[in-house]
Amino acid sequence: MPLSIHDESRLGGDSRVPGAAGQAELVQRWAKALRTTAYVPASSLQIQDLLEELLGVVVCTLRAKKFCPDPAREVGERLVRGGFTGEQSLSRTLEVLGQALPADSGLRGVEDLAGRVVSVLGAVAAGYAAGLRALTLDQQEEVKQALLVAKEDAERGLRVSEAKFRELFTSSAVGIAISDLDGRLVETNQALREIVGESAVETAGRSVYELFDVNDAAVLRSAHRRLVGGHSARSRLPQRLRLIDKDGEPAWAYLAISLLHDAEGQPTQQVTIVEDVTELHLLGERLAHQSLHDALTGLPNQQFFLSRLEGVLGRAGPAARISVCTIDVDRLVVINDAFGREVGDQVLCTMAERLQSVISGANAMVARLGSDEFAMFVEHSASTPDVVDLAASMQRELAQPLPAQGDELVVSCCIGIAEHHGTGGDPVKLLRAAEAALHDAKSSGPGRWQLLDLQRDADQRLRCRLAAALPAAWSSGELGLLYQPLAQLTEGKIVAVEALLRWDHPHSGPLCHHQCWELAARAGLEMALGQWLLRNACAQLSSWRQHLAEAMPSLHVDVTPPQFQHPELVTGVRCVLEQAGVAAESVQIGVPVNVLDTKAGQAADNVRALAKMGVAVVLLGFNGVGHLVHLEQLPIQAVEIAHQIVQQAAHSRDLASPVADLLQRIRRCGATSIVRGIPSRDGADWWRCAGVDVGQGTFCASPGAGKQIMALLGSP
């Protein structure tokens, strides 16, 4: 009964009092010995209180009249409970008490004290051992309990996570397929089956790869393989892949793939998660369509047309023939104004349909380029109509009446066509050529079509380039003068020498007078070049004069229409003649008569002023009796018969009579007649008989340099 003994010891209070000071010192030593053996969650004072109490138990046990060591077991048990469970907690206790108690003054007189101390310390140790054993068992029990709880928690967590996964798998809006490592389907969820159809997954042994387009299945297969071989547990495929949906149509999807592992961490299954983005894909397609198509008619736009044409031209072989047409609805503005834009739009849509029907079956494309302009290309084959038939059938088709607000509307179109043969075509140039042809067609009126003369188009571009190069060529001395005589047809005497421009182009070869003037007109150089021509010709004239004296004929120079109308023409001529020291009487200037027909004012003044100065004025391009009026009103010395009349006369000798009549009337007005471009002696004879005074042409001499002409003039 440890408790009763303990109580007894308390009641017999004087048992402690005599050795109190010594025991306090012993408690201190005991506490110090225990301090570093274990962590005790108590303050030093609390520890001292405990030890003091335990020491009291020990002392009481020792001093009991009827000695029994068992109550001291409590001391060991309470040391354990107090936290003194360090490795050395017990041994230090036994050491401190074993040394101190036999010599304790308060225990003096206790019978067989040494023997009792040994027994009491044995009881303390036994109590300690029992307490520690119980504590250890308790703690092991606790930790096992804890382990059990933790495992239950984990298993519950697993069940929850499995349930969560099952829930996710079943109700997910994304498709999920679980397959083995070879791709054989183990399980699919409802969302996936809705995409690919039940039958696609029902068959046993179906592979996940069979759900995909062949090429995309290969992509997925290699992604799975990388996953199994690599370290990452999952990956997202960056590109969209195509599944085959239940209707056999492609369904676009983004994929995420992951692996399931067994307990040893080995991959066992593949999870393929499929996010159906078909609708997004279709939206994307629609946006792409909108960026490449015209919203009104649904036809491809210019960008799409050109890129497709580029593809066709790129593939074209040497025997290929590709036509590009541009089609312009005539007077669409009028339709819009008269019937409203809705009807105009309807017309355009009808046109679009009809154009497509024309090319149906051919390798061709129709596009809408602008408000009222369409384009089409056709890659010709043996079965497609040629360009002419194509244009005719287009116009036939397009000209069908179409209903408009109760009326019938007939719409016509102009068509420009450009053709390309063989390899190496440029889509932009070809379309531009077709547009140039369309421009030509439109200028001839509504409902026309025009096949572009590619040569002419090339010439046109060449001329533009040359005109642009003309100013530089002029300043670098590539321009020069040639001279061609005008001779009396009766005696062959040279009466004048015409100064002509010539451009020795380093690449395009020599360009003649007319070509030079055309380029000068494009380049805006007519006035300046005209002055330059006159100045150089006058200098040449002076040079000839020195050698030939009186035998020297006149100098003939033509002016262009702008020069002729220019207020500074006369001043310029006078200035040049004075500088060159050339008399006005030895110069004749050809002026275009048609300027007098339309803009008489300044031109007529110029004629009068030139004549007054002494310059002989020659009317160029005289083409009939209508021009005789100028001879009556203006001081004209000579007329050059229009080129058309000369041509016609050369083809039809029946014209001899009216021509002769005209010539007679010219002569009656006091003017000399001139015909240029007479090729042969025969021609010269014919014109002489017809009554022409002066002729120019190869019958007499071709254009030549100054020296050649001087030689000609110098010869008898």
Added chain:
Amino acid sequence: MDHNASWVPGEVNLQIPSSARIYDYVLGGAHNFDVDRQAAERLLAAVPARDMARLNRSFLRRAVLFLVNAGIRQFLDLGSGIPTVGNVHEVAQQADPACRVVYVDIEPVAVAHSQLMLADNNNASIIRADLRKPETILDHPETHRLLDLDQPLGLLMVGVMQFVPDSDDPGAIVAGYRDTLSAGSYLAMSHFTPDGMPDRMAKAVEVFKTTQEPAYPRTHAEILRMFDGFELVEPGLVYTAQWRPDTPEELGDTPAHHSNLYAAVGRKG
């Protein structure tokens, strides 16, 4: 999220020693398994682990009492481990039964153990969480049930931050808690250091590599930096045994550097 976390529990692992159970063992506890005891013996061969554990546990007790004296009545104990003797709630509630404590640990057995132990205590609770994610702890319903984050609290990170590698930026983790704490809150932290016995601590690090929690002891300066934003109370950052000992003899005959952990308490202004 790694694969294990989502598919397989795999969290209860008795094959690999746990630092919490090693700590229990060197403190004289029996909440441990053979594998833990073997690791503890290897650790004891390298460093005076019993002293380290005892002095660290003792610092925890003194720090909690210091905070209670400073008026703190709510505690958040991160990395609380196995509930042995002298747990925070026991120390604090002995001083004032109204003290509330939320324990946090990541080790499932320690958490389950604490749950069993706290089953009847309305003012203390344990949540299983990763202290590297302050938001999961500060937003936890149990945290909100027991702690009022608008009032000052005692944040305890005793002997735990050395298990957070530099790559997880322990300073930023501490700062994450600091920024949420209201003014007047305290941080009590102790942390392994190699400063006292570098070679032996290096051996200890090798032992910890074989456990579930590799350790990263840090220097005085590195640990001091984690207290950025806190004003340290006297005597600053010192060995655990030197932090406000109850008696001059707290250490006994053990040299101070045998504690191998620095400790400090700081106040957020």
